Ligand SMILES: Nc1ncnc2c1ncn2[C@@H]1O[C@H](COP(=O)(O)OP(=O)(O)O)[C@@H](O)[C@H]1O
């Protein structure tokens with residue numbers, strides 16, 4: 001019997017349908033119950049698509065899943081897949097340790113070191129907070145003075161995890177492109193008074209500053225998702241007059257647009273990371289090499305429903321629609337030692 005966290009969002013609905021169709025015994029559980037560890041004693045595995053935008057998940061999910069991993073209890077996402085999720089600091093150290101092709105990333109923990117680095121560096125650079133998605137906390141820094149301002153803020157009052165101004169700007173952009181309803185604009189205005197709870201829970205980002213080399217001339221980023229021996233990908237176009245793709249809402253599912261070097265690099269990275277499911281965001285550097293800017297186990301499954309097929313480990317293309325959530329369960333069931341549904 002497997003346990004699935006009781007939620008209607010993310011991967012959960014497809015997991016439930018798959019179990020029903022395949023006759024896999026499952027039960028919905030609430031991972032936030034006080035006695036969840038006790039409850040899971042009757043189960044063989046747990047699936048939980050926790051999110052960095054859900055306040056309670058933010059507080060509890062990594063901790064609970066890590067505790068279960070200590071027991072060797074099969075979970076999705078498992079420890080190797082999960083501990084660095086939504087944490088660009090963690091990803092810097094992880095990818096550097098494994099010598100994976102992360103775009104060169106610099107992190108400082110005090111003003112003095114950060115300013116002295118900024119004085120000797122070439123701009124532009126990209127400043128990022130360690131948390132966040134949809135390009136919310138990613139900005140281009142074009143000169144020393146801008147970097148200095150960011151550094152002083154990082155070690156001064158810090159950065160809020162939510163900027164109502166940037167959020168409204170993004171909503172206007174999405175509205176103009178027909179991707180958002182006008183009600184979203186009203187909500188954006190209300191956000192000046194009521195911050196989303198996840199941002200309040202997370203508190204301010206301060207005490208560190210993270211810069212990344214800017215990789216120019218990328219009209220898109222390329223998101224390759226690897227689950228076991230299968231990979232699929234989309235091209236995400238950057239916003240108009242901007243360098244940032246994530247969250248733009250403009251993408252292509254055409255596999256011919258995807259450089260095979262990105263797919264190959266994603267498989268190689270996964271071999272070292274030894275995880276269950278990773279979305280790798282790539283940009284292409286001046287030497288035409290794929291470079292990783294971020295890795296994440298979680299993604300919006302709806303965006304990938306139109307992918308017309310996938311590549312296997314030998315980079316052979318397989319035509320046909322698929323549901324990636326099914327592959328996640330299959331990987332987990334293999335760990336339980338059951339290749340076929342039980
Ligand atoms: N170092 C970089 N060089 C060039 N473009 C970048 C770089 N880092 C990020 N980007 C662009 O900005 C977008 C958001 O960056 P990312 O680090 O993936 O943040 P998020 O977690 O918000 O998705 C990416 O989709 C990419 O288009």
Ligand SMILES: [Mg+2]
Nearest residue numbers: 134246281294
């Ligand atoms: Mg990203």
